[in-house]
Amino acid sequence: MTANGWLQILVFFALVVAVTAPLGAYMFRVFEGRHQPLPRLLGPVERALYRLGGVDRTREQTWVEYTVALLVFSAAGVLVTYVLQRLQHVLPLNPQQLGAVEPTLAFNTAVSFGTNTNWQSYAGESTMSYLTQMAALAWHNFTSAAAGMGVALAVARGLTRRPGPDGAKTLGNFWVDLTRAIVYVLLPLSLVFALVLVSQGVLQNFAAYREVTTLEGAKQLLAMGPVASQEAIKELGTNGGGFFNANSAHPFENPTPFTNLIEMLLIFAIPAGLTFTYGRMARDQKQGWAIFAAMSALFFAGVAACYWAEAHGHNMEGKEQRFGIAASALFATVTTDASCGAVNAMHDSFTPLGGLVPLVNIALGEVIFGGVGAGLYGVLIFVVLTVFIAGLMVGRTPEYLGKKIEQREMKLAMLYILIFPLIILGLSAWASVVPYGVSSLNNGGPHGLSEILYAYTSGTGNNGSAFGGINANTRFWNTTLAVAMLFGRFFMMIPVLAIAGSMLNKKTVPPGPGTFPTNGVLFTALLLGVIVIVGALTFFPALSLGPVVEHFVAHGGKVY
Amino acid sequence: MKSSILVALRMTVVTLVLTGLVYPLVTTGLAQALFRERANGSLITDGKGHVVGSELIGQAFAAPYYFWSRPSSAGEKGYDATASSGSNLGTTSKKLRDRVAADSARLHKENPGAMGAVPNDLLAASGSGLDPHISPEAARWQIPRVARARGVAGERVALLVDAAVEPRELGILGDARVNVLLLNVALDRQFGAQR
Numbered sequence: 001m002t003a004n005g006w007l008q009i010l011v012f013f014a015l016v017v018a019v020t021a022p023l024g025a026y027m028f029r030v031f032e033g034r035h036q037p038l039p040r041l042l043g044p045v046e047r048a049l050y051r052l053g054g055v056d057r058t059r060e061q062t063w064v065e066y067t068v069a070l071l072v073f074s075a076a077g078v079l080v081t082y083v084l085q086r087l088q089h090v091l092p093l094n095p096q097q098l099g100a101v102e103p104t105l106a107f108n109t110a111v112s113f114g115t116n117t118n119w120q121s122y123a124g125e126s127t128m129s130y131l132t133q134m135a136a137l138a139w140h141n142f143t144s145a146a147a148g149m150g151v152a153l154a155v156a157r158g159l160t161r162r163p164g165p166d167g168a169k170t171l172g173n174f175w176v177d178l179t180r181a182i183v184y185v186l187l188p189l190s191l192v193f194a195l196v197l198v199s200q201g202v203l204q205n206f207a208a209y210r211e212v213t214t215l216e217g218a219k220q221l222l223a224m225g226p227v228a229s230q231e232a233i234k235e236l237g238t239n240g241g242g243f244f245n246a247n248s249a250h251p252f253e254n255p256t257p258f259t260n261l262i263e264m265l266l267i268f269a270i271p272a273g274l275t276f277t278y279g280r281m282a283r284d285q286k287q288g289w290a291i292f293a294a295m296s297a298l299f300f301a302g303v304a305a306c307y308w309a310e311a312h313g314h315n316m317e318g319k320e321q322r323f324g325i326a327a328s329a330l331f332a333t334v335t336t337d338a339s340c341g342a343v344n345a346m347h348d349s350f351t352p353l354g355g356l357v358p359l360v361n362i363a364l365g366e367v368i369f370g371g372v373g374a375g376l377y378g379v380l381i382f383v384v385l386t387v388f389i390a391g392l393m394v395g396r397t398p399e400y401l402g403k404k405i406e407q408r409e410m411k412l413a414m415l416y417i418l419i420f421p422l423i424i425l426g427l428s429a430w431a432s433v434v435p436y437g438v439s440s441l442n443n444g445g446p447h448g449l450s451e452i453l454y455a456y457t458s459g460t461g462n463n464g465s466a467f468g469g470i471n472a473n474t475r476f477w478n479t480t481l482a483v484a485m486l487f488g489r490f491f492m493m494i495p496v497l498a499i500a501g502s503m504l505n506k507k508t509v510p511p512g513p514g515t516f517p518t519n520g521v522l523f524t525a526l527l528l529g530v531i532v533i534v535g536a537l538t539f540f541p542a543l544s545l546g547p548v549v550e551h552f553v554a555h556g557g558k559v560y
Numbered sequence: 561m562k563s564s565i566l567v568a569l570r571m572t573v574v575t576l577v578l579t580g581l582v583y584p585l586v587t588t589g590l591a592q593a594l595f596r597e598r599a600n601g602s603l604i605t606d607g608k609g610h611v612v613g614s615e616l617i618g619q620a621f622a623a624p625y626y627f628w629s630r631p632s633s634a635g636e637k638g639y640d641a642t643a644s645s646g647s648n649l650g651t652t653s654k655k656l657r658d659r660v661a662a663d664s665a666r667l668h669k670e671n672p673g674a675m676g677a678v679p680n681d682l683l684a685a686s687g688s689g690l691d692p693h694i695s696p697e698a699a700r701w702q703i704p705r706v707a708r709a710r711g712v713a714g715e716r717v718a719l720l721v722d723a724a725v726e727p728r729e730l731g732i733l734g735d736a737r738v739n740v741l742l743l744n745v746a747l748d749r750q751f752g753a754q755r
Contacts, residue, residue, distance in 0.1 A: 004728070004732065007732055008732055008733060011732060011733075045578075049571075049574055049575075049578070052570065052574045053567060053570045053571040053574050054566065054567050054570050055567060055571070065564070068564055069564055069567070069568065072564055072565055072568040073568040073571060073572065076568050076569055076572045077572060080572060080576065123643065123644075123645070125642050125643070125644065126642060126643060134580055134581070134584040135576060135580035135581055136580070138579070138580060138583075138584065139575065139576050139579050139580030142575065142579040142580075143575055143579070175567060175571060178571070178575075179571075182575065182578070182579060186579075187578075187579065187583060190583070191583065191586070191587060191590075194587045194591070195587070195590055195591060195594065195595075198587075198591040198594075198595045198598055198599050199594070199595050199598060200598070201598050201602050201615075201616050202598075203599060203600070203601060204587055204588050204591035204592070204599040205588065205591075205592070205599055205600050205601075206588065207600065209642060210601060210603070212603070212611050212612065212613050212614070213610070213611075213612065214612060214613055214619045214620075215606070215612050215613070215619065215621070215626065215741065215744050215745065215748070216619070216620070216621060216622065216623055216626070218619075218620070220613060220617070220619060220639065220640075220641055221640075221641055221642050222601055222613075222614055222617060222641045222642075223641055223642050223644075224600075224601065226584045226587070226588055228587060228591060228599075229583060229584040229587040229588070230584070233579075244644045244688075245643070245644045245645055246634075246644035246645060246646065246687055246688035246689065246690070249644075249646065249686070249687030249688040250644050250688045250690065251616035251617055251618075251688060251690055251691070251692060252601070252616060252617070255602075255616050256729060256734070257728065257729045257733035257734025257735075258729050258730070258733060260733070260734065261733055313651070314680055315651070315684075316680050316681045316684035317646075317647065317649065317656065317684040317685060318646040318647065318648065318684075318685065318686070318687045319684070319686065319687055320686050320687050320688060320691050320693070321630070321681055321686070321691055321693040321694060321695055321735060321737045322691075322693050322734050322735065322737050323734050323735065324734055324735030325735075327733065327734055327735075328687075343687070344687065345646075345687045346646035346647070346648050346687045348646070348648035348649070348650060349646060349647060349648060349649060349650060349651075349656075349687075350650075351651050352650070352651060352652075355650070442648050442649070443648075443649065443650045443652070443653050444652075444653075444654075445652055446652070447650040447651075447652055447653070450650075467648070467650075468645075468646065468648045469647075469648030469649065469650075550650070550651070550652055553652055554651045554652050558652065559652050559653060559654040559657050560652055560653065560654055
């Protein structure tokens with residue numbers, strides 16, 4: 001480890017802290033304000049979307065209506081993405097004349113982008129036409145991110161709204177949240193940062209692949225495409241699906257250390273900002289910062305461990321020279337903290353402990369800043385759980401933001417907590433004992449198990465990064481991973497929205513002397529403990545058989 | 561429910577047109593107007609004006625009078641710019657260990673005058689398989705071979721290498737590096753093309 005490496009990490013984090021409050025305040029105005037920002041410029045776009053979409057913006061929805069809208073919209077999106085892939089050979093913007101995408105791969109990819117996972121069983125430059133990339137995949141980067149933000153807002157409203165005398169029934173309108181997220185947040189930022197990326201060398205064209213004669217006289221075919229427009233939203237929406245197979249390690253996606261910094265910042269910007277937005281919704285900014293602090297602590301623990309392991313091993317396999325070890329370890333931590341899944345180095349080639357960090361980050365439930373929206377609603381479940389445990393310790397009815405947490409909420413929270421490992425461990429167990437599972441592995445020994453475990457953890461956690469050696473483009477892997485992604489997204493969203501619905505109608509009681517404050521250091525520490533203990537208890541056995549065993553085996557010099 | 565489905569379908573079309581078509585087209589228009597050369601692949605030309613590749617995409621070099629790039633797992637032969645990929649081999653992979661040992665032996669044999677062990681990055685495949693850079697140490701390590709193949713003094717080649725070293729951006733970000741293709745173009749310009 002070098003001082004400069006740490007300086008890069010600190011500079012990055014300082015930038016995250018710097019954007020959290022302004023972006024969070026901006027998003028509060030967008031979603032909760034009476035007047036949205038930039039009314040002359042973006043107001044007409046917002047209203048046009050409502051008109052064309054047939055949305056009544058004044059009508060709020062119950063949690064069930066909100067959920068139904070989200071599910072129907074997601075289903076329609078998956079279907080359209082599937083169809084676009086299957087028909088890409090007859091659609092325009094396909095200069096390389098790439099054929100129709102194979103059915104299970106098209107299904108896997110449609111689910112993958114519809115669930116904000118962006119797991120990629122394919123190599124972009126040899127599989128997807130330009131139209132598929134932008135209209136099927138990048139489109140989903142916007143909508144799935146916006147939908148995630150919508151769920152987070154709905155949950156925040158459920159927790160923070162104070163019901164009137166006849167109670168509150170509604171927690172926002174899905175279509176309004178979706179539209180505002182796209183029009184005021186995702187689209188303008190993506191446009192600006194796409195141009196910044198182009199200025200540094202990221203491609204943005206519709207040309208056919210360009211053949212050049214190299215200095216030694218060989219032919220090299222350079223892949224082209226509208227990359228920057230997809231790159232910006234890929235990071236900003238914590239989607240992570242690369243235009244090219246090598247993702248953000250590819251020089252046309254991430255050409256310089258400066259673009260690398262920008263891309264990492266885009267990944268954390270909205271999830272960090274939403275903690276501030278949440279604080280404002282709770283009318284207590286410290287509620288947001290307490291969550292932010294817990295996330296930051298886990299981020300630093302992860303990056304320190306990963307950087308140490310990679311630097312200690314002088315490990316350049318799978319890393320780009322322009323980024324070096326520090327910026328690669330940092331990117332790996334950021335992208336797995338935040339359910340993004342873009343990579344600027346190959347996690348599969350990390351040292352055993354270096355590769356353990358991204359895996360653990362995802363296994364903790366994608367709550368270290370987490371996905372756009374998904375990070376906030378995920379951590380709020382842990383917050384509810386923490387409050388409940390604290391309440392048990394002192395023998396009082398637990399309450400959060402003045403609302404009592406009761407049996408129904410705890411049942412739903414436990415459902416959320418249990419679904420996640422059930423899918424991951426169940427499918428991993430299946431895949432590791434059947435020939436059609438293990439035949440896809442690129443590495444033997446414990447590292448092979450890590451590849452399986454990583455795949456399902458990434459899919460279920462809706463991260464999308466991989467121990468990329470695994471050949472997931474088989475019928476078994478495409479199908480089971482699609483199931484993991486679907487369950488990991490929607491079977492976790494539904495209990496979350498149900499909690500929001502049941503918290504919404506509860507009366508708020510003013511804090512008394514026995515109220516456990518949820519905005520201080522003690523709470524942050526407890527929250528950290530709950531996140532780590534739940535994650536550790538669930539995944540420790542599996543992780544010990546993978547990366548941990550591999551670490552010791554590697555020390556003994558054994559190879560597979 | 562029925563109205564919800566109708567709204568969902570209409571919003572599907574509307575958002576697809578806005579974010580999936582209008583946005584990338586507008587971005588392309590602006591990018592082509594503002595940063596044309598960058599948006600189209602940062603292509604570079606040799607002394608005679610022929611396009612010899614992209615500044616950002618690495619190439620395979622095997623001739624002794626050129627500096628060599630890192631090992632590559634992009635495509636069958638490496639540096640296939642339509643098949644970006646790392647090796648994805650882990651620390652305990654026998655394949656990786658064998659590859660490193662074989663490369664190390666070959667590089668030592670082909671660089672008889674080189675000082676010390678082979679620099680780390682020259683033995684490690686990059687994440688993209690298209691890394692255009694090597695470390696300054698990896699460039700310096702190759703100077704004796706390149707100088708001998710070109711019949712010029714090592715110091716003169718070293719001057720070119722020094723000029724080609726790109727420092728950390730803003731003094732902080734990333735690692736110092738040498739762009740192999742640009743360095744080789746500069747070599748040809750200074751000492752004449754070999755072919």
